[in-house]
């Protein structure tokens with residue numbers, strides 16, 4: 350993760366921040382980072398989200414992990430500021446628990462760009478909606494977690510990922 354220098358929030362900066370280049374600069378991504386096309390599709394998806402949601406995702410909340418078809422072995426390296434309350438003292442040692450939301454993405458070969466974007470938006474919706482929308486949450490034979498995530502992506506202008514929520 351890159352530590353950002355404070356930047357002047359002028360119109361020019363805001364235009365850049367809301368461009369593909371600006372989003373790619375702020376995007377936290379691991380895995381198949383040589384997959385330029387995959388990264389650009391994530392950036393394009395973020396640019397179609399409401400600005401507030403995009404900033405929440407980019408301002409440190411979520412790390413995207415792009416997995417290639419063969420799987421992935423990699424090292425996650427990042428800096429994160431933690432508060433004193435996050436540090437537990439055990440004798441002479443310290444223990445820190447880091448909670449970092451991640452979104453794993455593995456696209457099917459030849460999957461259309463638009464359906465990749467729908468899928469990315471769907472996973473972001475799970476994150477934004479929080480614990481109440483965790484997948485597989487069931488009610489009356491329906492997967493309401495998936496339905497609510499899809500309702501959210503619809504409100505952002507993407508297509509639903511599910512045709513039916515009945516189990």
Ligand SMILES: [Zn+2]
Pocket residue numbers: 471475484494495498
């Ligand atoms: Zn889902």
